[in-house]
Amino acid sequence: GGGGRAQLSPSGGASGRVRTGxxxxxxxxxxxxxxxxxxxxxxxxxxxxxxxxxxxLLRPDAWRWAGLGVLVAISSALLITGPLIVRQIVDxxxxxxxxxxxxxxxxxxxxxxxxxxxxxxxxxxxxxxxxWRTTNDLRLTMTRHVLxxxxxxxxxxxxxxxxxxxxxxxxxxxxxxxxVVTKAxxxxxxxxxxxxxxxxxxxxxxxxxxxxxxxxxxxxxxxRDRAVSEASEEMGxxxxxxxxxxxxxxxxx
Numbered sequence: 001g002g003g004g005r006a007q008l009s010p011s012g013g014a015s016g017r018v019r020t021g022x023x024x025x026x027x028x029x030x031x032x033x034x035x036x037x038x039x040x041x042x043x044x045x046x047x048x049x050x051x052x053x054x055x056x057l058l059r060p061d062a063w064r065w066a067g068l069g070v071l072v073a074i075s076s077a078l079l080i081t082g083p084l085i086v087r088q089i090v091d092x093x094x095x096x097x098x099x100x101x102x103x104x105x106x107x108x109x110x111x112x113x114x115x116x117x118x119x120x121x122x123x124x125x126x127x128x129x130x131x132w133r134t135t136n137d138l139r140l141t142m143t144r145h146v147l148x149x150x151x152x153x154x155x156x157x158x159x160x161x162x163x164x165x166x167x168x169x170x171x172x173x174x175x176x177x178x179x180v181v182t183k184a185x186x187x188x189x190x191x192x193x194x195x196x197x198x199x200x201x202x203x204x205x206x207x208x209x210x211x212x213x214x215x216x217x218x219x220x221x222x223x224r225d226r227a228v229s230e231a232s233e234e235m236g237x238x239x240x241x242x243x244x245x246x247x248x249x250x251x252x253x
Contacts, residue, residue: 057134058177064130068123072182075119076189078112080197085109123182131178139170161243168242169235 058065089105143166154162191213199206 057138060137061130061134064126064133068126068130068182069185071119071123071126072186073189075116075123076186076193078116078119079190080193082109082112082116084197085112123186124178127178127182131174134177135170135174138173139167142166142170158243160245161239164239164242165235168238172235 085105085108089102089109092101092105146162146166195206195209195213198209
């Protein structure tokens with residue numbers, strides 16, 4: 001007939017195209033995330049589309065993520081401050097100083113170490129809460145989108161596959177937001193702080209560190225697309241696996 005057929009791509013989610021009876025392909029409307037409609041085919045078109053999709057996903061809880069970023073920045077600053085205090089202790093001890101001064105600096109170092117660990121726990125907790133709040137909205141949006149597709153789509157894709165793609169893949173997004181994003185942001189702030197400190201101590205050290213970091217980032221950026229495609233294929237394989245398991249369980253019943 002002339003009805004449309006939405007196809008689920010192996011790389012994840014609906015492919016974003018509707019095949020009509022005339023053999024023409026039209027771009028699907030996409031999914032509305034954070035008040036912004038993001039075409040599903042466009043989400044995999046390039047890094048710019050991925051960043052726009054991520055921004056639309058985080059926008060509803062922007063204040064929460066901003067506060068989390070402030071805590072990550074404070075934690076990174078404390079990680080840099082600790083070694084600087086140790087350097088000060090060594091310098092004072094070699095020059096000859098009072099025991100009270102060494103004790104004061106040692107206490108300050110211990111306080112910073114304890115506060116850093118406490119902040120690390122708070123960051124993990126807040127990141128997990130924020131990630132689940134963000135992805136719960138996405139999970140509801142995806143569920144409504146899938147339920148709104150036509151009968152042909154649900155005939156060709158098993159419930160087990162859809163559950164894995166709607167719930168399992170979004171759980172992976174939640175893990176990414178709560179762990180990878182916070183660790184990557186903390187590492188970037190820490191490296192930036194180290195470069196600043198090295199530049200203050202000796203501009204040649206800061207320049208060498210900046211060049212090394214730039215080369216490392218270039219290698220990572222050039223090789224990341226392979227990891228993205230492999231992760232997408234893995235998610236597609238898991239969806240097909242759970243679809244097969246669901247069919248076998250249904251047949252056994």
